[in-house]
Amino acid sequence: MNPPQDADPRVGLVVTHRRYVPYAHAHYGGNLVDGAYTLGLFGDVATEVAIRTDGDEGLLAGYSEVRFLAPVQAGDVLEASCEVVRVGRRSRELRCWAEVVARAEPARGSSAARVLDPPLRVVEAVAALVVPGS
Numbered sequence: 001m002n003p004p005q006d007a008d009p010r011v012g013l014v015v016t017h018r019r020y021v022p023y024a025h026a027h028y029g030g031n032l033v034d035g036a037y038t039l040g041l042f043g044d045v046a047t048e049v050a051i052r053t054d055g056d057e058g059l060l061a062g063y064s065e066v067r068f069l070a071p072v073q074a075g076d077v078l079e080a081s082c083e084v085v086r087v088g089r090r091s092r093e094l095r096c097w098a099e100v101v102a103r104a105e106p107a108r109g110s111s112a113a114r115v116l117d118p119p120l121r122v123v124e125a126v127a128a129l130v131v132p133g134s
Contacts, residue, residue, distance in 0.1 A: 008087040010053045016081040017045050018101070026074035031104075033072040038123045039063070041080035042096045046129050049082050049094065058131040061091075065126040072122050075104025075113065082127070092129040098122050 019041060025033050043060045050058030072078065079099050086093035099119035105112040 010084050010087050010092070012084065013049065013053060014081055014083045015045050015048045015052065016079055017041060017048070018077060018079050021072060021074055021076045021078060023074040030071075031074040033074060033076075035066075035068050035072075035123065038072055038078065038080065038098045039066070039125070041078065041098060042082060042094075042123075042125060042127060045080050045082045045096070046094055046127060049084060049092065050129055050131050053084065053087075053092065054131040056131050058092075058129050061128045061130045063125050063127050065124075067124045068122070069124065070100075070120055070122045072098075072100065073103065075106070076100045077102035078122070079119065090130055090133050092131065094127040094129055096123075096125040096127055 021033055025037055027034050046060045047057050079101050082094040082096045084092055085095050099121050100116055101119045102113055102115045105114055
């Protein structure tokens with residue numbers, strides 16, 4: 001089945017960043033990291049989305065939905081992704097998610113870690129990205 005002729009080619013674009021979560025970002029017992037850390041990663045990914053789709057850094061204007069599904073810990077390796085799901089004149093709706101792809105295992109040793117297969121989904125969100133008018 002062919003997409004509609006007026007379908008915007010930007011819809012479906014996915015951008016992913018991968019980041020190690022340093023121990024300096026742990027704020028709570030058990031080396032837990034606050035949820036704002038992942039939301040900040042979504043902002044970085046959304047900036048790249050805006051650059052790729054509109055040639056401008058744009059502005060992440062807000063979230064209409066955020067769900068924290070599992071804890072993020074210092075020593076995690078996170079993948080943060082955003083997909084363009086709707087394109088308006090100056091706005092873009094993004095579906096965002098973050099997954100832990102590797103996690104520290106301090107019980108096995110001070111530098112022990114393992115790859116998670118499958119990755120652990122930790123945050124999902126829907127975001128609004130605004131870009132300058134043309």
